[in-house]
Amino acid sequence: MRRALLAVGVVLAAFALGAQTPSERWTVIRNxxxxxxxxxxxxGEVETIDALSLCDALGxxxxxxxxxxxxxxxPEQPVTLVPDGAFAQVGxxxxxxxxxxxxxxxxLFVPGEFLLDLLQRYAPGTLRIDRAARRIKWERPASDVLELEAHREENAVVxxxxxxxxxxxxxxxxxxxRLELVIEGARLGGGALTISGDSALTARVLWDAKRGRAVILSRVPLYGARLQGPDLSCRITVRLQPAEENGNGSLAYGDTPVEEELREAKRSWRIDKxxxxxxxxxKDPGAVGRKKTREKxxxxxxxxxxxKALRERSRAEVLMTRDDDTFIPLGERTRIANRSGGKLFVSIHCNSSRNRRAHGLETYFLSPARTERAMKVALKENSVIQYEESRDQYKDLTEENFILLAMAQAQFVKESEQLAALVQKEVHKRTRLIDRGVDQAGFYVLIGASMPAILIETAFISNPNEEGQLRSKAFRQKLADGICDAILEFIDRSGT
Structure with a gap:
């Protein structure tokens, strides 16, 4: 794991500094x-292609x-690309x-062979690639509707x-x-479309090519119809409810009530814990200063x-993964947070370095490390696993699995980065510690948190001056108050 993540960091640094050689353009012939x-x-020897321009040309x-x-x-195979990441997620x-x-x-420049192979495998229709001429010829399907399938649920056909x-x-x-599904701008073939799956509720689905819509003719009167999508796989879902199973009345229809769903999601994600x-x-003391000050x-x-500050200044419930001198395995910390329904996760640490002059404050969120310094900090904090009786949960944490876990947490990356930036600002304001900035790295303790999560390195316990500050109750209160200020501002900005 350490070698893999370090190798990625070295590649990133070399790539950022490496020479870029201008090359040809790839042309697209469509139909x-x-x-x-x-x-x-x-x-170097690797050709990259701008994925966004290529998508524009291909439609x-x-x-x-x-x-x-x-x-x-x-269609059916969305691809996720992360700037600065040496990987893609395909399905x-x-x-x-x-x-x-x-x-x-x-x-957005991506290795060309990946893009070309991806298009050849998944683009609908017929695609031919002439590498010598840097030309792509694509014959799109006659219809933009690629597939229609149906299945029964308890009281509906989907x-x-x-x-x-x-x-x-x-x-x-x-x-x-009878209802019509309007697909704005799509090319539709004429006649009926073959339906795969259970279509017992439906007599026919006809395409009205001139008006760009599908006509769904039902064998039985309908009570309701709902539409969802399109999603990231370019799929839409139509849910039909027969009147005989839902009582009488006029046909209720419409799109999924997105506004209400957003309101409900906002209510459920009120930052209340x-x-x-x-x-x-x-048994894990963390870093130890020259005066025997222990990070733990x-x-x-x-x-x-x-x-104490949060309980006095907010209405949120405040829980701790430990409130005494207890050893808690890294993986158990976020499990505690998730089980208790936490909405924010703040991990508190002291920084340490072999260079006793190193000083200042920095805050991290979970993502593959972009700098060697961030990588070293993560490796230091991750070394805690040496104290754990069982390390089985980490044996499969390869670089690839870490990327998957980090991407699963990516829905909170923006919020985590915002919270980290606020912590830097407010703690610096209270303590006047040097602001070393916000960074990202692969901290085990943040993996699996289903909420915005940050790790703050409050000061360098290895620096004699900052160790002295950390030994001061007044200084530790300033640190706590600064973090509290940041959390309250984050909650206020979130409108919760």
């Missing part, structure tokens, strides 16, 4: 007509999520690259429709046995002070 091109760059949609990841919406599979993904303004592109869609009922995690404890004692004292 016999020129459709655009994508720039390519050589990094493949993509989006950037709140955590900064790019998702190429290839549930992780594909490794010889070089990291590079974002350059509006361009249709899943796969599109070639995430077109806007909505439902328009005609009468109790905060988990404080004092690092180390018990400092972290616990700051944690207790933070709990």
């Amino acid at each position: 016999g007509a020129p459709a655009g091109s994508a720039p390519a760059r050589l990094f 493949i949609a993509y989006q950037r999520d709140e955590s900064g990841r790019y998702i190429l919406l290839i 549930v599979e992780i594909v490794h690259f010889p070089l990291p993904v590079v974002r350059d303004g509006v361009r 249709y899943r429709i796969t599109l070639a592109y995430p077109y806007p869609v909505h439902l328009e009922p005609v009468d109790s046995t 905060i988990i404080i995690d004092p690092g180390h404890g018990g 004692d400092i972290a616990l004292d700051i944690g207790l002070r933070l709990r």
Whole structure:
């Protein structure tokens, strides 16, 4: 694990400094007509292609999520790319690259062989690649509706429709046995479409190519119809409920009530429970200063002070992974947070370095390390596993599995980074410690947290001056108050 993560960091650093050689452009011919091109760059002997320009030329949609990841919406096989990451997620599979993904303004350069192989495997229709001429010829299917399948549920029939592109869609009922699914901008073939699966409820599905809609003719009167999607796999779902199973009345229809779902999600994610995690404890002393100051004692004292401040200044419930000198395995800490329904996870530590001049404050969130310094800090904190009786839970934590876990937590990356930045600002304001900034790294203690999670390195216990500060109750109170200020500002910004 250590070697793998360190190797990734070395590659990232070398790649960022390496020479970029201008190269040709890849041209795209779509259904016999020129459709655009994508720039390519050589990094050493590896050709990279701008994935976003290539998608534009091919007519493949993509989006950037709140955590900064790019998702190429290839039908049934969405691809996730992370700037600076030397990997991609294709469905549930992780594909490794010889070089990291590079974002350059509006361009996203990805190893070309990966992109070309991906398109050849998953793009609908017929795709031919001429590598010598740097040309892609794509004959798209005649219809943008690639598949329609049906299955029965307890009181409904569900249709899943796969599109070639995430077109806007909505439902328009005609009468109790007929409704129209409008797919804006899609190319549809004429006639009826073969339905796979259980279609007993439906007589026919007809395509009205001129008006860009599907006409669903039901054998029985309908009580309700709901539409969801398109999702990242370019699928839409239509749920039909027969009147005979739901009582009489007019046909109720519409899209999924997104606004209400968002309101409910916001209610369920009100930040009403905060988990404080004092690092180390018990048989694990953490770092030890020249005056025998132990990190575990400092972290616990700051944690207790933070709990008191939060209870006095907020309405949130505040829990601690430990409130005495107890050893808690790294993996158990986030399990405690998840089991208790935590909404924020704050792990408190003291920094340490062989260089006794190193000083200042830094805060981390979970993601593959971008710098060698961040990697070293993570390796120091992860070394706690030497005190655990069983290390089986870590034996499969290879670089690949770590990436999967980090990406699973990526839905909270933006919030985690925001909280980390607020902690840096507020603690610096209270203590005047040097601000070493916010960074990301692979801390075991943050893996698995189903909530925004950060790890704060409050000061260097290895620095004689900062060790002296950490031994001061007044200084530890300033640290706790600064973290509290940051959490309260984060809650206020979240509107919860």
